[in-house]
Amino acid sequence: MEDLARYLCELAKRRGASFADTRVLHRRSESVLVQDGRADKLAAYTDRGVGIRVLVGRCWGFASADSLERSRGEKCVDDAISLARASQDFVSDPAMIAEVAPTVAEDLRSPEVAAGEMPVKEKISRLLEYERLGRALGGDAVVNSIVSYSEGTREEVLANTAGTLVRTAGARAVVTCLFVASDGKILQRGTEHRGILGGPELLRQVNPEAFSVVAARKALALLKARPAPAGRFTVIFHPSITGLLVHEALGHNAEADAVWAGQSILEGRLGDSLAPETVSIYDDSTVPGAFGSYAYDSEGTPGRRRPIIEKGRLVGFLHSLETAAKFKAQPTGSGRAESYDCRPIVRMSNTFMERGTVPLEEMLRGVERGIYLLDGHWGYVFVQKGQFICHAGQARMIERGQLGDALRDVSISSMTLDTLKNIDAVGSDFEMKMPGMCGKEGQSAPTDCGGPHVRVGDVVVGGHAEE
Amino acid sequence: MSDFNYLDLCADCVRKAVGLGAEWCDVSAGTGRDISVSVEKSGIKTADAGQGDDVAIRVFVKGGMGYASVSGRDPGDIDEAVRRAVALANEASADPDFKSLPPPQPAPEVDGLFDDRIAGMGVEDVVRITVANLEAGKALEPEANLSGHVGLSVGRGALASSAGVALESRGTDIAADIEALVKRGGDTGYFYEFDFGRQLADCRLDDVAAGAVLGARRFLGARRIKSGRMALVLGPLASYGFLGGVVAAANAESIQRGRSYLCGKVDEIIASPVLTVIDNGLVPRGVRSGAHDGEGTRRRPLTVIDRGRLVSLLHNSYTAGKACTESTGHGTHSGGISPTNLRPALGARTASEILREVTEGIYLESGELRADPASGDISASIDFGFLIRNGELVHPVESAMIGGNIFDLLERLDAVSSDAREEPGVLMPTLRIQDVQIAGAE
Numbered sequence: 044m045e046d047l048a049r050y051l052c053e054l055a056k057r058r059g060a061s062f063a064d065t066r067v068l069h070r071r072s073e074s075v076l077v078q079d080g081r082a083d084k085l086a087a088y089t090d091r092g093v094g095i096r097v098l099v100g101r102c103w104g105f106a107s108a109d110s111l112e113r114s115r116g117e118k119c120v121d122d123a124i125s126l127a128r129a130s131q132d133f134v135s136d137p138a139m140i141a142e143v144a145p146t147v148a149e150d151l152r153s154p155e156v157a158a159g160e161m162p163v164k165e166k167i168s169r170l171l172e173y174e175r176l177g178r179a180l181g182g183d184a185v186v187n188s189i190v191s192y193s194e195g196t197r198e199e200v201l202a203n204t205a206g207t208l209v210r211t212a213g214a215r216a217v218v219t220c221l222f223v224a225s226d227g228k229i230l231q232r233g234t235e236h237r238g239i240l241g242g243p244e245l246l247r248q249v250n251p252e253a254f255s256v257v258a259a260r261k262a263l264a265l266l267k268a269r270p271a272p273a274g275r276f277t278v279i280f281h282p283s284i285t286g287l288l289v290h291e292a293l294g295h296n297a298e299a300d301a302v303w304a305g306q307s308i309l310e311g312r313l314g315d316s317l318a319p320e321t322v323s324i325y326d327d328s329t330v331p332g333a334f335g336s337y338a339y340d341s342e343g344t345p346g347r348r349r350p351i352i353e354k355g356r357l358v359g360f361l362h363s364l365e366t367a368a369k370f371k372a373q374p375t376g377s378g379r380a381e382s383y384d385c386r387p388i389v390r391m392s393n394t395f396m397e398r399g400t401v402p403l404e405e406m407l408r409g410v411e412r413g414i415y416l417l418d419g420h421w422g423y424v425f426v427q428k429g430q431f432i433c434h435a436g437q438a439r440m441i442e443r444g445q446l447g448d449a450l451r452d453v454s455i456s457s458m459t460l461d462t463l464k465n466i467d468a469v470g471s472d473f474e475m476k477m478p479g480m481c482g483k484e485g486q487s488a489p490t491d492c493g494g495p496h497v498r499v500g501d502v503v504v505g506g507h508a509e510e
Numbered sequence: 511m512s513d514f515n516y517l518d519l520c521a522d523c524v525r526k527a528v529g530l531g532a533e534w535c536d537v538s539a540g541t542g543r544d545i546s547v548s549v550e551k552s553g554i555k556t557a558d559a560g561q562g563d564d565v566a567i568r569v570f571v572k573g574g575m576g577y578a579s580v581s582g583r584d585p586g587d588i589d590e591a592v593r594r595a596v597a598l599a600n601e602a603s604a605d606p607d608f609k610s611l612p613p614p615q616p617a618p619e620v621d622g623l624f625d626d627r628i629a630g631m632g633v634e635d636v637v638r639i640t641v642a643n644l645e646a647g648k649a650l651e652p653e654a655n656l657s658g659h660v661g662l663s664v665g666r667g668a669l670a671s672s673a674g675v676a677l678e679s680r681g682t683d684i685a686a687d688i689e690a691l692v693k694r695g696g697d698t699g700y701f702y703e704f705d706f707g708r709q710l711a712d713c714r715l716d717d718v719a720a721g722a723v724l725g726a727r728r729f730l731g732a733r734r735i736k737s738g739r740m741a742l743v744l745g746p747l748a749s750y751g752f753l754g755g756v757v758a759a760a761n762a763e764s765i766q767r768g769r770s771y772l773c774g775k776v777d778e779i780i781a782s783p784v785l786t787v788i789d790n791g792l793v794p795r796g797v798r799s800g801a802h803d804g805e806g807t808r809r810r811p812l813t814v815i816d817r818g819r820l821v822s823l824l825h826n827s828y829t830a831g832k833a834c835t836e837s838t839g840h841g842t843h844s845g846g847i848s849p850t851n852l853r854p855a856l857g858a859r860t861a862s863e864i865l866r867e868v869t870e871g872i873y874l875e876s877g878e879l880r881a882d883p884a885s886g887d888i889s890a891s892i893d894f895g896f897l898i899r900n901g902e903l904v905h906p907v908e909s910a911m912i913g914g915n916i917f918d919l920l921e922r923l924d925a926v927s928s929d930a931r932e933e934p935g936v937l938m939p940t941l942r943i944q945d946v947q948i949a950g951a952e
Contacts, residue, residue: 079767081605082574084845085598089591090581092562103556109563109581126545126557129633133641135553163601186768223769223884230771230884270887273913273949274737304550305655306691384560425893427691427700428732430908432891452887456911503951505889505911 044069044111045210048202051095051116056204058124060097062140064203066341067093067111068383072195075163077170079188085163092383095119099127101137107384136303141367141374145206146345150338154214154242158194161243166192169246170218177222177255181263186230187223190255192216194242199341207343215334215489216245217478220255224262231268231451233261234420234436238334238478238489261418261437268449271438271506276414278455278502279406279441282474283419284433286492289324290394290481291422292431292459294492297326297351297359298377298389298483299366301426308429308459309357316355318463321399324352324494326361328376328392334478335392335490337379342387344376351394352463363389381486388484396494399469406468406498413441414504416453419477429459454505462499470496514583516540517678519565520670523592527569528672530596534570534611536675536805538843539563540667545633547640549688552648552656554640557633566843567595570611574602577844609831611673612841617808622795625709628682629664636660639715643688647719651692654723658688658702660715669843675806682708683797686715690722694730699906701725701875701894707934708795725875728896732906735897735950741871742912742919742946743864743898746931746938748874753787753852753941755880756916757814760822761847762829764883771886771916772820781818781920784857788813789824791839791850796935798850804843809850812838818920824849851935857926861940864925866901872910872948873898881916888914892948909951919943 048065055063069091076084093116094107104127106119170190178185194216201209219236235258239245280288301307328336328346337346342364350358362370363378366389378387407415418436425431434454440447475493520537527535543561547554565588566579576598578591640660647656666680685706692699703721707713744752764770772780791809793799802808805827812822825833826841840847865873877893892910896903927940 081603082601083603083605084575084577085602086577086579086844087591087594087598088579089587092581102554105556105558107560107562109561110584122559126559126633129637130547130554130557133554133637133644136551136555138555163598167601167603223767225768230769230773232769232882232884265885270915271889271913273911273947275949275951304657306657384562386556386558425700427689428698428908430891430893432893434889452882452885452889454889454891454911456891456909458909461909501951503909503911503949505891505949506913507887507915507947 044200045208047093047111047113047116048200049208051120052202052204054117055095055097055120055124058120060099060124062098062204063095064201064342065093065095066380066383067200069198070195070382072193073158074191074193075166075170076189076191077167077174082167093119094383095123096386097123097127098138098140099124100131101134102127102131103138105386139365139368141364143374146339146343147208148339149210151212155244156242158196158242166243166246173220173251173255176251177220177259180256180259181222181224184224184226184263185222185259186225188221190220192218192246201341201343203343209339209343211339213240214242215240216242218245218249220258222259222262224266226266229266231262231265233258233265236478240332240334240336264449265437265451268451271450271453271504273504273506275501276504277410277498277500278413279415280497280499281417281419282472282493282495283477284416284435285396285494285497286475286477287419287422287433288462289396289494290391290490290492291424291433292462293324293351294326294391294394295424296426296459297361299360299362299370300389302360303366303369307426312357315357317357317460318352318355319466320355321469322352322355322463322466323397325350326391326394330393333393333475333491337392340376340378341380342378344374344378346376346392349375361389361391363387379488381488385486388486390483390488391481391490393475393491395475395492398471398473398495400471401468402471403496406470406496407441407446408444410441410444414450415439415441415446416455430456431459432456455502456505457502462502465500466497467500468498472496516668517670517676520668521676523567523588524670524672526592527567527596530593531571532569532596532599532672534672535568536611536669536671537565537567538667538669539565540665542663542665544661544663545636546659546661547636549640549644549656549658552644552654554637565591567592568843569595569599570608571599573605573608574599575845576602607832608828611671612675612805612807612827612837614674615808617801618792620792620794620799620801623681623708623799625682627710628662628684631662636662639686642716643686643719646716647690647723650720650723654726655691656688656719660686669806671806677802677806679800684710684713684715686718688719688722690719690726692723692726692730697730699726699730701729706797708797712795712934729894729906732908734952735907735910736952737948737950739945739947741868742943743868743871743873744941745873745875746940747876748879749941750938752879753854754849757787757789757849757852759883760814760820760824762823762825762833763847765823766829766832769884771881771884775820776823778820779818780820780917781815782923783818784926785815785818785920785923786813786855787815788853789849790853793851793935796851797933799935803839803841805841807837807839807841809839853937854926854939856928856930856939858928859925860929861927864927864940864942865898868898868901871898872907873903879912886916888912888916888919911949913947913949919946
């Protein structure tokens with residue numbers, strides 16, 4: 044793989060590229076889905092190929108092929124150069140690349156339990172046990188249950204014309220569960236998910252009492268929850284919702300490609316105070332074992348801790364080699380590509396708010412009437428408008444400082460800069476348990492996010508009843 | 511594109527899988543190439559191309575399913591994938607609900623799914639379309655910040671099964687999607703536009719950026735609104751997402767498993783009588799059209815909602831076997847169920863007439879209005895919406911949300927427009943829903 048990667052870079056240079064990088068990748072994955080007491084669907088996936096990015100004149104060209112044959116790689120080089128040449132007269136913002144010292148390194152990590160070491164039968168058996176214990180809690184009220192597990196390994200060689208040669212190997216594993224409960228009138232869902240940098244050892248680490256039983260309990264509890272009210276409220280975010288806030292609302296806006304393209308509300312705001320001094324937010328791909336961690340990004344830059352907001356002030360963006368050149372900044376190791384057939388783009392890794400000093404009980408005491416949002420499910424953002432949406436699987440009313448009725452199906456919508464300004468308490472706790480796949484420009488990247496509880500004033504909650 | 515025989519490859523894999531113990535097996539294989547030009551800061555940023563083959567093997571043993579897919583055409587990799595699929599099927603639990611894979615079925619040809627003009631296009635053609643868009647967008651608004659993509663794909667493939675299915679297909683797609691950002695002082699207007707088709711003649715690809723710029727201008731001056739109950743008018747893009755969610759919930763597996771808000775609703779009234787929705791995968795030149803589904807079942811038009819009544823579910827071969835009925839031709843090769851082209855029945859009055867009758871409400875131009883798949887509850891952001899007052903769009907809104915339950919919204923649906931945005935295969939009318947809870951930030 045190394046020889047091919049280096050050869051294609053040299054070929055690209057000879058054929059006119061001022062810069063080129065080649066990624067040769069081989070991925071394998073396997074998944075097991077258990078549903079309603081049966082091992083329902085078992086699957087395996089393999090892909091390998093090569094992707095070549097060239098900088099010719101003012102424009103990028105990129106081509107990929109699902110083969111490691113030298114002739115296919117050579118055709119990719121020719122195609123990429125032709126693509127760039129055909130486009131370069133219509134570039135408004137010339138492409139560039141940071142000149143950094145080449146990285147020659149390898150980071151080869153094996154999971155504690157290699158993919159083949161745990162037989163499929165054992166995986167099925169563990170998933171069935173998760174499911175059985177969740178169902179045992181709910182009895183006949185549970186009408187459908189799904190527990191799924193997937194593991195994947197990735198071997199990659201990256202070479203570029205500046206002399207970088209990085210070889211990486213690693214694995215990730217994810218287990219998720221879904222329980223659907225019914226009281227004869229309505230259905231409700233409870234979910235949990237866990238993910239690690241590693242392999243099947245995940246199934247030995249995850250305790251059903253803290254996983255599938257929790258998910259089943261959520262579904263049952265939601266049957267008794269009432270629809271949320273609608274209107275503006277003071278809200279307290281559980282760490283999972285704080286994670287969605289820092290990832291969706293802030294993190295995507297701090298991706299330097301969006302900032303450079305004039306698509307982010309953080310354009311021109313570096314150094315500005317955007318939040319109270321109690322708020323510090325980081326993206327960090329060096330958190331040991333965290334789902335979004337990695338040693339080197341897809342351009343060969345080492346991963347690192349990246350301050351975004353420190354003491355309320357916007358201090359940095361996430362950079363690839365290209366955005367670092369354009370901003371005259373240091374690359375932060377944030378150029379990630381999903382596979383060989385994707386270009387590296389600026390991505391987050393593990394994004395979190397640092398813990399503060401306020402205990403949850405004290406936060407609650409300060410709320411006359413509000414909503415406690417927990418069980419972060421999903422979110423999305425329009426970076427151009429600075430508007431974000433987060434969905435909470437569960438919520439509780441807060442009345443006179445006390446937790447009240449359980450609420451269901453609650454989403455919030457707000458403007459990023461307003462929300463950051465309106466944070467008035469940062470919790471003394473911390474949790475980062477939101478492993479997932481973040482989507483951008485058609486690519487998925489493994490990420491995690493979290494933080495402490497935070498309290499925010501004046502957030503719009505989309506419920507059924509007018510307030 | 512090479513003249514490699516993918517049908518022979520599929521048939522060979524089926525034979526090998528059966529030889530290894532597969533009781534049922536189907537194999538899909540194909541090749542595709544694509545070209546994409548990306549736009550950033552109103553200029554071209556990069557041009558990308560890819561080419562690849564895929565082979566996917568699905569095997570059943572005692573009803574248990576094993577599945578393996580591999581990229582490329584390496585014979586060793588493919589043989590390994592066949593062995594893996596058989597091994598996984600042997601590990602899966604027996605499933606008495608699995609009856610059989612679909613038998614060979616004659617199906618009508620669907621015209622217009624492959625366009626030689628698109629197949630013959632190169633990067634220069636895609637660049638030309640991109641540049642035409644940029645020029646048109648900038649002519650309207652020189653300072654507009656345009657981003658997006660223009661791209662095409664060309665593919666062909668085959669499907670063979672142990673039940674005797676042997677099918678070949680080919681297709682082309684071309685698409686442009688452009689986002690526009692317009693700034694006036696501290697105000698920002700943002701919107702997007704797109705066009706796509708299986709045939710070049712069905713598209714007006716050069717006009718997409720101009721449409722995005724005009725849309726972005728309309729979203730300047732967004733303001734907060736008060737909470738309240740009011741009418742909700744769904745424009746064509748919003749109605750497509752809304753109805754697409756309802757039809758997706760009519761997935762027979764979700765209902766057989768008891769996890770859909772449509773459980774127990776078959777043959778029941780779920781919406782107002784103004785709503786009829788047909789799923790038709792046979793529309794010539796349709797973006798989601800094809801003579802067969804991913805399992806080889808012939809497609810056919812299917813009325814899902816008839817004057818407010820849920821009359822049909824979307825089946826694949828597994829759910830149809832379990833329900834002792836026929837597959838509706840909505841199966842995917844990996845075992846899922848997917849809608850095709852949605853074509854709601856149109857009403858009697860135009861979108862303008864429907865809008866004019868609204869005293870106070872929200873016009874949702876575009877945005878997610880999807881219900882929780884189990885509870886049917888909706889808590890959705892008004893991403894691209896306007897306040898309506900006395901039949902007119904007054905201003906765009908920000909930080910506002912829609913709350914409710916899908917059945918309440920479907921029941922309060924009182925108008926489907928007689929005019930509709932039409933994209934290849936798909937009809938997108940305007941819908942009006944009365945008395946919807948809106949949460950505002952004013």
